[in-house]
Amino acid sequence: MPPASKELVVAVIGYTGGVGTCLLKAMNQIHLKPFALVRSTTMRVGNDSDDSPVDFASLGERLLEEASKTNGGNAVPVIADVTASLAVQKRYTDWLRAGISVVTANKGIFAGKEANYQALLAASKEGGARILHETTVGAGLPVLGTIQGLVASSHQIQKVEGILSGTLAFVLGQVAGGKKTLSQAVKDAKFLGYTEPDPRDDLNGMDVARKAVILARLSGLTGIELGSMHIESLVPEPLRICSMDEFMKEMHLYDDELAKRVKDVEDSGGRLHYAAKVDVINKKVTVGLLSCEDSHPFNRAGPDNMVAITTNHYTRPLVVQGAGAGGDVTATGVLADILQCAYQ
Template sequence: MKKQINLFLVGTGLVGKALLKSIKINPTVQSENRSITIKVAGIANRSNMLLGKRGIDPVKWKSELNNNGGQTNIKSFIELMKRMKLPNSIFVDCTDGNDIVTLYNTILKTTPIVTPNKSANAGSYKQYNVLKDIVRKNGTDFRYSANVGVGVPSLDVIKSILSGGDKIVAIEGLFSSTMNYLLDKLMTTNKKFSDLLKEAEQKGLTEPDPRNDLNGIDTARKILILVRDSGVKLELSDVKIENLVPVILRNIKSLDRFYESLKIYDKKFDELKKEALRKNCKLVYSANYRKNSASVKIEMVDTSHPFYFSSSKEKVVLFYTKFYKKHPLIIKGQSGGAKATAAVLVSDILKTIK
């Protein structure tokens, strides 16, 4: 059976580009006994937008968008998408903020959404539920596997656990590639924490401002989404976060000055390392949920803990359930990146075709 998907993509940054590249390489995908072709029917970024029934070439999209596109107005983009009434239309939000998320309610009334953007699911619990209700009432779809631990299909595992009648009791996870890298290097080299952070930034391993890795918010949003999908009502403000940016360094504008000032705290990390080595433990920055309480913090784990043997390049999630009581269900795999995120998006896109 042959099917065609019509994709409306907003966001042409790292992930959006990787998705277009993947469509360019593999425009037709064999899924079960179906041959599904993905056509790009609309593209937008902050500057330009372009929609067309005949499709946009995923190779020459940039020149087509710049030469034939108009100034971006996302509300019009959505209106035009709806008016085109193309079969199997899917809206893909590859933006990084909240702007598009505020329009999900409208989009989901007619069109499925696939996104790596965590903003909708990590906003208020009320809004998280509103989206689920809209999908239920209108028979559309909302897929966000790339929200948590790309490459580690944790949200699919939750669905599978729940559909088998089991109940999730606790979740533990290592979600931050940057923190995995920093703590691993701290334990295995003689380098100071502030130097390692600067090194990681220079290698492009951190967010442009590495304080956004140290503040734990992204990790907190990930555990929040897992917990909510497990059926628990929780707000981001309920997650106790150990922010590794010292309070007095949070408002420093210049990054160089931040690194200089962070040196005062190297001693704290050296002491933590010493204690961990003495106890034959490893340091991890983990996210945890148990008994209605969630946290993100530095932890010392010994050889009895599954985190001890994970590589710093891996994302790890442990699920404790009524069935997996003593020995958790463990999923782990190599950390993501834009290419891996695009692969997860394609998988979600294909799943929206009923």
């Protein structure tokens, strides 16, 4: 990559959170000083001696002003959002239209209504700014950039399959070979801190489904909406609205169904994984248990996230594998996106 010709003027929103603190540490290591630091209620911009109440309109104006004065006006204003805030996401289109690039780890808008997603892309084009969100799928893994690069270089994406939940990978790995029951595996995952406070938020597959929507849209599919997808939940239907304590207590009653599915697949020489599948040729996106024959890359994923991309040229899938969660890997993925903005 050639030396960047433009300097960066960066605001970090959410700098006190887990990913935010890791991002500031990573920026410090490469001597990239943030121009503005923003948290939920206050912000500090430029050389201000004190914090002031959050004002997103003012933040954008001051970023643009600073960029116009930096490096002879040859600087790029960037907002890095490492929050899960809907209020911040609502500002993306305004910032992009104004020429402020947005880097984010917040997947909501990219997996939401397609019209909102398309409006974001239109705003980016209108303002000549970039919208980068590599870390919305696979944390710091170069998944989205790889797909975008393949599409840009004339590959026709045919299929994208992804193990996109470390929690579900752990659970299915424990259940494999009849080592443990589903309820035992979930209890172990919760004890080890691998699950959300309520494990059903992992087991229902919704987080994987949101990532599947993002993969589908970048692969060229249109008309994909979360609400119309088939998403297989591993939460037994009678336990979906009860208390978490009742769920944990009663889940063992439903162990046999999954155990049978695992055994049937393994008896035929395969393995069962929880995965997203984007079938571009047939314009179909599914999320749930996927039976994989012995040669499938997923059978060597272990606890990692893994994405297998099949194109007209990569008939044997191109595979991206590695840790799909964690503050440091997510933060360095965000920082890589920030640095990409210097080349726009």
